[in-house]
Amino acid sequence: MGKQLLLDNIHAPGIATLGVYREFGGYKALEKALKMKPEELVDEVKKSGLRGRGGAGFPTGMKWGFLAKPEGVPRHLVCNADESEPGTFKDRYLMERKPHLLIEGMIIGSFALGARTSYIYIRGEMMYVYHILEQAIQDAYDAGLLGENIMGSGYSLDLHVHPGGGAYICGEETALIESLEGKRGNPRIKPPFPAVSGVWNRPTVVNNVETIAAVVPIVNMGGEEYAKIGVGKSTGTKLISACGHINKPGVYEIDLGLPVEEFLYSDNYCGGIRNGNKLKAVVAGGSSVPILPAELFLKTAKGEPRLMSYESLADGGFATGTMLGSGGFIVMDDTASVVKNLWNFTRFYHHESCGQCSPCREGTGWMEKVLYRILDGHGKKEDVDLLWDIQSKIDGKTICPLGDAAAWPVASAIRHFRSEFEEYIKNPGSIKDVKHYYRLHNEKEPAY
Amino acid sequence: MPKVTIDGHEIEVPKGTTILQAARMIGPEVAPPAMCYYSKLKTSGGYCRTCIVKVTKGSAQNPNPMPKPVASCRTEVMDGMEVANFTSPDLLEARKGVVEFLLINHPLDCPICDQAGECDLQNLGYEHGAAKTRYDFERRTFEKIDIGNKVQLHMTRCILCYRCVKTADQLCSNRVHGVLNRGDVSEISTYIQNAIDNEWSGNVIDVCPVGALTDKTFRFKSRVWFTKPVDAHRDCKTCAGKARIWFKGEEVLRVTGRKDQWGEVQDWICNDCRFEKKKVSDWTIEGPSHIDRHSVIAQNHYELQNLKLDVGRQLNKLAGEAEKNNTNTSTKKATAKK
Numbered sequence: 111m112g113k114q115l116l117l118d119n120i121h122a123p124g125i126a127t128l129g130v131y132r133e134f135g136g137y138k139a140l141e142k143a144l145k146m147k148p149e150e151l152v153d154e155v156k157k158s159g160l161r162g163r164g165g166a167g168f169p170t171g172m173k174w175g176f177l178a179k180p181e182g183v184p185r186h187l188v189c190n191a192d193e194s195e196p197g198t199f200k201d202r203y204l205m206e207r208k209p210h211l212l213i214e215g216m217i218i219g220s221f222a223l224g225a226r227t228s229y230i231y232i233r234g235e236m237m238y239v240y241h242i243l244e245q246a247i248q249d250a251y252d253a254g255l256l257g258e259n260i261m262g263s264g265y266s267l268d269l270h271v272h273p274g275g276g277a278y279i280c281g282e283e284t285a286l287i288e289s290l291e292g293k294r295g296n297p298r299i300k301p302p303f304p305a306v307s308g309v310w311n312r313p314t315v316v317n318n319v320e321t322i323a324a325v326v327p328i329v330n331m332g333g334e335e336y337a338k339i340g341v342g343k344s345t346g347t348k349l350i351s352a353c354g355h356i357n358k359p360g361v362y363e364i365d366l367g368l369p370v371e372e373f374l375y376s377d378n379y380c381g382g383i384r385n386g387n388k389l390k391a392v393v394a395g396g397s398s399v400p401i402l403p404a405e406l407f408l409k410t411a412k413g414e415p416r417l418m419s420y421e422s423l424a425d426g427g428f429a430t431g432t433m434l435g436s437g438g439f440i441v442m443d444d445t446a447s448v449v450k451n452l453w454n455f456t457r458f459y460h461h462e463s464c465g466q467c468s469p470c471r472e473g474t475g476w477m478e479k480v481l482y483r484i485l486d487g488h489g490k491k492e493d494v495d496l497l498w499d500i501q502s503k504i505d506g507k508t509i510c511p512l513g514d515a516a517a518w519p520v521a522s523a524i525r526h527f528r529s530e531f532e533e534y535i536k537n538p539g540s541i542k543d544v545k546h547y548y549r550l551h552n553e554k555e556p557a558y
Numbered sequence: 559m560p561k562v563t564i565d566g567h568e569i570e571v572p573k574g575t576t577i578l579q580a581a582r583m584i585g586p587e588v589a590p591p592a593m594c595y596y597s598k599l600k601t602s603g604g605y606c607r608t609c610i611v612k613v614t615k616g617s618a619q620n621p622n623p624m625p626k627p628v629a630s631c632r633t634e635v636m637d638g639m640e641v642a643n644f645t646s647p648d649l650l651e652a653r654k655g656v657v658e659f660l661l662i663n664h665p666l667d668c669p670i671c672d673q674a675g676e677c678d679l680q681n682l683g684y685e686h687g688a689a690k691t692r693y694d695f696e697r698r699t700f701e702k703i704d705i706g707n708k709v710q711l712h713m714t715r716c717i718l719c720y721r722c723v724k725t726a727d728q729l730c731s732n733r734v735h736g737v738l739n740r741g742d743v744s745e746i747s748t749y750i751q752n753a754i755d756n757e758w759s760g761n762v763i764d765v766c767p768v769g770a771l772t773d774k775t776f777r778f779k780s781r782v783w784f785t786k787p788v789d790a791h792r793d794c795k796t797c798a799g800k801a802r803i804w805f806k807g808e809e810v811l812r813v814t815g816r817k818d819q820w821g822e823v824q825d826w827i828c829n830d831c832r833f834e835k836k837k838v839s840d841w842t843i844e845g846p847s848h849i850d851r852h853s854v855i856a857q858n859h860y861e862l863q864n865l866k867l868d869v870g871r872q873l874n875k876l877a878g879e880a881e882k883n884n885t886n887t888s889t890k891k892a893t894a895k896k
Contacts, residue, residue, distance in 0.1 A: 277740065460741065463741040465739075465741040468659045471742050472659035474742075496692060503656070506625075506626040507652060507656065509604060556695055
């Protein structure tokens with residue numbers, strides 16, 4: 111097992127309460143941070159090499175450095191807890207078990223950025239986590255860790271939790287900001303970036319839950335020490351939520367740079383494929399990233415063993431690589447159907463598209479319908495090429511990355527599993543009923 | 559002042575100009591089409607993606623090309639920027655894709671649509687789209703909704719350009735007009751069908767690029783190419799009173815704002831002028847409106863500068879021409895059709 115910086119003591123009884131959290135060394139980092147200068151804290155984060163854990167992997171220190179600091183204009187730190195990517199459930203686990211870790215990270219981050227009011231934007235479906243956070247924040251206020259003059263340092267901070275209405279799109283930072291302001295959660299057109307004009311047109315930093323939580327160990331151990339964990343530009347530890355056809359699904363904290371083979375087969379982590387089945391494909395970082403077949407996943411196209419790191423997983427670009435993404439690790443054994451899985455993903459993106467720009471609004475629905483037609487046994491032989499053409503016309507043409515996220519799984523599935531699509535079209539008899547999904551949700555299945 | 563090169567044409571523009579505006583300054587030969595951008599509405603644009611262009615050189619300081627096509631209506635020019643629009647085959651292919659997306663859920667029933675003949679989507683499809691559709695699924699449909707007693711909304715035709723939402727936002731107070739739902743089932747609506755009770759609300763008809771918002775006082779009265787647009791004005795307490803009135807014979811069938819070369823109204827007009835003033839005596843006629851000769855509205859259209867006051871000489875000339883060309887009218891029609 112690697113270092114457990116975020117998940118240490120996660121099973122300790124009562125770790126969600128302030129008292130137990132402090133017994134295990136909680137809020138030590140805050141004490142240390144409040145004695146430092148804000149710029150020093152930003153420098154520590156820069157030194158740590160911490161990269162955004164929400165999916166894009168943008169260096170956090172650099173993001174904090176970009177924050178505009180005009181005179182007399184308040185700044186905000188916003189925590190993006192709208193975790194809704196299929197396959198990703200690491201933030202929820204962290205928040206429900208150790209809410210104070212996030213709150214401590216929020217206070218340190220806000221202090222480093224000079225924010226006096228900060229927000230946690232939580233996904234609407236996770237209402238029970240919202241209540242846990244509310245309770246934790248109340249406890250922190252009562253203990254003088256939030257509010258006026260925190261720990262006698264003269265720094266004051268208000269922290270609010272804001273539940274969303276249950277839209278995946280509000281995980282996109284500018285849509286999140288719109289939603290936080292009380293508007294319809296449509297992504298904004300960038301520029302201006304949130305670092306210049308975010309919440310209420312004030313400079314804003316939006317960070318993922320895990321990114322903010324990782325600031326706590328960085329302050330505790332020092333940025334340089336943190337940077338020693340990991341490999342190359344992928345420093346530190348990362349939470350991976352493993353699911354699918356593995357023996358031990360769950361949330362694991364790994365040192366970045368762990369070989370994927372070890373992660374997949376070691377008993378410390380996933381524990382191998384269920385029933386001793388053969389590995390077929392892996393979606394390494396949440397539904398948005400390209401799917402990879404087993405042979406390309408375990409070894410890169412050059413024949414090097416693949417590591418769990420930003421660079422190694424992206425090796426080979428989209429042709430033979432994928433992305434670390436948000437750490438939603440979905441494993442499929444040889445009983446799984448890539449086409450069916452893809453239809454489910456595409457259905458999700460169709461449902462979650464905000465409808466603002468045309469390629470994503472119309473294209474996602476079109477792809478779902480074509481995939482449904484294939485799965486319903488009425489696929490045409492030109493449908494695979496049609497799907498490829500539709501995804502290529504969505505990719506890169508939209509306002510926000512949701513369009514890309516909808517296009518990449520389609521592109522990669524066709525790239526690596528084209529024969530499976532063709533098999534479905536040639537032998538429609540081999541297909542099991544897929545209508546149940548629509549019946550389950552009281553929806554009308556696509557007509558053709 | 560930053561200099562920008564679009565399809566090989568260099569132009570110097572004020573700081574803060576967008577690529578689309580700069581392209582329009584050069585002329586229609588380089589201007590990308592726009593379905594959602596409206597220069598008179600703040601924060602409009604960026605949604606339809608038809609105006610995407612390729613930035614092949616970011617700026618003089620940073621000559622790297624931009625990785626993705628950008629929405630020209632919302633991207634400001636930088637000094638030394640180089641933009642490819644009609645000169646980039648990839649981009650034209652991408653735009654064709656966008657047009658296809660706009661059309662897959664749009665009914666292709668132009669012959670029974672009231673907007674046909676002055677529809678931006680029709681023009682766009684003609685210029686940038688494919689001849690055949692590849693979409694063979696059921697298209698989304700909605701019931702028609704009345705927005706007030708003068709405006710009808712037919713969401714089935716809507717391409718969600720948000721222009722009417724911005725109009726309602728920026729012209730009308732007490733906004734009750736917005737977007738409901740999400741994704742491809744989102745719909746423009748006044749909340750629970752509240753009417754926009756405002757003297758400017760009729761302008762949503764003019765900004766609508768398709769036949770989704772139509773004038774109930776004009777619906778199905780005539781095809782637009784049978785009506786003749788004439789610029790006219792009147793003393794109005796609310797608006798500037800500069801409008802375009804559409805004649806069929808002696809009768810005024812409808813009143814709209816005056817649209818410029820880019821299909822945008824020059825002055826907003828009030829509902830009183832638009833819906834109530836339908837007598838010739840209400841208006842001071844200025845003369846025939848300028849209509850692009852490529853438009854179907856240009857059929858049988860004549861312009862003021864061609865109209866000689868000396869009718870006698872005019873008739874002589876026409877007679878002379880008629881002799882030359884045998885039938886004058888048929889050639890005129892033929893050129894108009896081209």
